[in-house]
Amino acid sequence: MELVSIDDIRAAADRVAPHVLRTPLIQADDLWVKPESLQRVGSFKIRGATNAVAVLDPQGVVTHSSGNHGQALAYAARLKGIPCVVVVPEGAPKVKTDAIWAWGAELVVVPPAQRVVAAEKLAAERGLTLVPPYDHPAVIAGQGTIGLEVMADLPGVEVVLVPVSGGGLISGIASAVKALDPSVRVIGVEPELAADAAESVAAGRRVTWEPERTFRTIADGLRADLSELTFAHVRARVDAIVTVTEDEIRDAMRYLAARARLVAEPSGAVATAAYLAGRTAPGRTVAILSGGNLDPSA
Incomplete structure (x- = not known):
């Protein structure tokens, strides 16, 4: 299987530059935080979505998403002037579904287990291009632009902590970081209650x-x-992949607000949670704050 290259990521950086904020590194005590929460759509997903739309040049797009990728694709589709349909699972945060709608996308709500099938069906029925939230080289390359920025902005970085879900973010960042300096440790972080990546790595097969x-x-x-x-x-x-508890995630959200003045949704705080819990390698560390679309009523 062909993996994304550093050249792919550099090309993506050129494509997304007009639409993406080059987020700063913010120091909180001895930790540097990369706040992708500051992006216009509130998360890193804007990078992969805008790169994929540029590469695929579709006439219309559809995706399935827990919320952040859907919002990012709706934004990218609006820039291009094409229709966008986003399939979200029942129970998706209202702050995210409202934002998807506000960017002009059609919202389709289905049971969680049906969202992929529903998106594929809509793509076939309406002639739309499916832009998955992580399972595409162009999406991975777009997310990898974060790695380029980290390596340029913090010489001597030794550890990069990255949230893990579908894996597009960590795949892109690790591809950039390891190409530029193989000695830098890239560590994924996920909740104990959704630890399929850690189990997959331990088993040597996808779980x-x-x-x-x-x-x-x-x-x-x-x-x-x-x-x-x-x-x-x-x-x-x-x-490596490490896990954090629900209480550690909440503690990290409070820490980021108090010490870095940054709003993090739970998913965005897990990398910082791992650092605070001491589950990472020693050294000069960057934690990726992947999103800040926090429901104010939660």
Whole structure:
């Protein structure tokens, strides 16, 4: 299976530059935080979505999403002036579904186990291009632009902590980081209640968890399983996967607000949670704050 290259990621950086904020590194005590929450759609997903739309040049798009990718694709589709349909699972946060609708996309709500099938059916029925949230080289390359920025902005970085769900984010970041400096440790972080990636790495094969298990975590953006493509990237380029508890996620959200003045949704706080819990390697560390679309009523 062909993996995303550093050249793919550099090309993606050129494509997304007009639409993506080059987020700063913000220091909180001895930790550097990369706040993708500051993106216009509130998460890193804008990078992969805009790169995929540029590469695929579709006439209309559809996706399935827990919320952040759907919002990012709706934004990218609006930039291009094409229709967008987003399939979300029942129970998706209102702050995310409202944003998807506000960017002009059609919203389709289905039971969690049916969202992939529903998106594929809509693609076939309406002639839309399916842009998956992580299982596509162009999406992975777009997310990898974060790795380019980290390596350029923090010389001597030793550890990069990355949230893991479907694996597009960590696949892209690890591909960039390892190409530029193989000695930097890339560590994935996921909730204990949605730890399919950690189990997959331990088993040496891709393991999936049913929605009844993953929907227990408050980290609604980290309930997806790795794909064959992202698992291949993780096995080849990620040093370890660690897990954090629900209470540790909440503590990290409070820490980021108090010490870095950053709003993090639960999914966005897991990398910082791993650092605070001491589950990472020692050294000069960057935690990716992947999203800040926090429901204010939660």
